[in-house]
Amino acid sequence: xxxxxxxxxxxxxxxxxxxxxxxxxxxxxxxxxxxxxxxxxxxxxxxxxxxxxxxxxxxxxxxxxxxxxxxxxxxxxxxxxxxxxxxxxxxxxxxxxxxxxxxxxxxxxxxxxxxxxxxxxxxxxxxxxxxxxxxxxxxxxxxxxxxxxxxxxxxxxxxxxxxxxxxxxxxxxxxxxxxxxxxxxxxxxxxxxxxxxxxxxxxxxxxxxxxxxxxxxxxxxxxxxxxxxxxxxxxxxxxxxxxxxxxxxxxxxxxxxxxxxxxxxxxxxxxxxxxxxxxxxxxxxxxxxxxxxxxxxxxxxxxxxxxxxxxxxxxxxxxxxxxxxxxxxxxxxxxxxxxxxxxxxxxxxxxxxxxxxxxxxxx
Amino acid sequence: xxxxxxxxxxxxxxxxxxxxxxxxxxxxxxxxxxxxxxxxxxxxxxxxxxx
Numbered sequence: 001x002x003x004x005x006x007x008x009x010x011x012x013x014x015x016x017x018x019x020x021x022x023x024x025x026x027x028x029x030x031x032x033x034x035x036x037x038x039x040x041x042x043x044x045x046x047x048x049x050x051x052x053x054x055x056x057x058x059x060x061x062x063x064x065x066x067x068x069x070x071x072x073x074x075x076x077x078x079x080x081x082x083x084x085x086x087x088x089x090x091x092x093x094x095x096x097x098x099x100x101x102x103x104x105x106x107x108x109x110x111x112x113x114x115x116x117x118x119x120x121x122x123x124x125x126x127x128x129x130x131x132x133x134x135x136x137x138x139x140x141x142x143x144x145x146x147x148x149x150x151x152x153x154x155x156x157x158x159x160x161x162x163x164x165x166x167x168x169x170x171x172x173x174x175x176x177x178x179x180x181x182x183x184x185x186x187x188x189x190x191x192x193x194x195x196x197x198x199x200x201x202x203x204x205x206x207x208x209x210x211x212x213x214x215x216x217x218x219x220x221x222x223x224x225x226x227x228x229x230x231x232x233x234x235x236x237x238x239x240x241x242x243x244x245x246x247x248x249x250x251x252x253x254x255x256x257x258x259x260x261x262x263x264x265x266x267x268x269x270x271x272x273x274x275x276x277x278x279x280x281x282x283x284x285x286x287x288x289x290x291x292x293x294x295x296x297x298x299x300x301x302x303x304x305x306x307x308x309x310x311x312x313x314x315x316x317x318x319x320x321x322x323x324x325x326x327x328x329x330x331x332x333x334x335x336x337x338x339x340x341x342x343x344x345x346x347x348x349x350x351x352x353x354x355x356x357x358x359x360x361x362x363x
Numbered sequence: 364x365x366x367x368x369x370x371x372x373x374x375x376x377x378x379x380x381x382x383x384x385x386x387x388x389x390x391x392x393x394x395x396x397x398x399x400x401x402x403x404x405x406x407x408x409x410x411x412x413x414x
Contacts, residue, residue: 012396164381165365168365168368172388175388182399182400186401
């Protein structure tokens, strides 16, 4: 039950719309190009999923009106927390309405929350309505993130440069990402299907373990590919958006892994969940558990992801404990390999352990 | 510029290099979309587009 990502007809449609957006950015004057991309994003997302288009525009307008027009310091916390609860509720409610097709809700909800929380902490450079819509309706990142930050986006818009180098580098990155998202996961699925017949008679725990190992690899290649695609298309529009992956399989331990994997989401959870909760409770373990819980529930609101969060928190806690003891290994390479293998084993164990535990508590 | 561009620039004029690059990119894009994405995958209704 690992969340899946795939290149389908709908994603190809959004990629083609983004390419059209690139053409608009090249041909129209600098101040207008990204506005047209925002309009194009609204039209394309509404054509694909009218409910998502309406949801995105309404929540964007309410968020920007709050940060622009609510001047009083009094009750600011109440306004932020009530509206945040509504945003999270809408996200969870959309998942229950499976008869409707949804696009991008998990991403733009976190972007709204980021802006609201920065405003609450007094760190936000207040955007105009147009700037905020341009930020939230940036077509290349609607599909699969990254969860880019408003301040970086505004900086990039000010520095936007349409050069041949940006266009060619962006195009190559986007093509590489598309190929990566299409070819490697498909090959891994074939391999998994071939191995399924072989391991059919094995213990269920082992079968889930192998499946879990395949799923993490498939997820990495499809998600990293989609991220490269988004970053490449953004670069073709002259903007450098935040990276999402920094060679996660080269991580030395699980803590290192979570600072390299889906970095925009990990940073979001660190800044808006881990730090505040740790500051309030003075207990980093509670902050860690809540941050992983937020990360898990962001993927899917189910018991599986609650236990997923507990398992990942346990791994990080054990890594912290292990790091207190001096390492017996001196060789850098051997240490690196052992670290990477142990991270992969821990991650692939998530599925069998969680499913086993769910079986135990449901009996 | 990219390594591919630098290689091609040895043989073509700057304008022709760009034309060749765009042709290569378009061919790759069409190849991936038409031949590498399976029909079943293409027709999937449900997909995790950041729902």
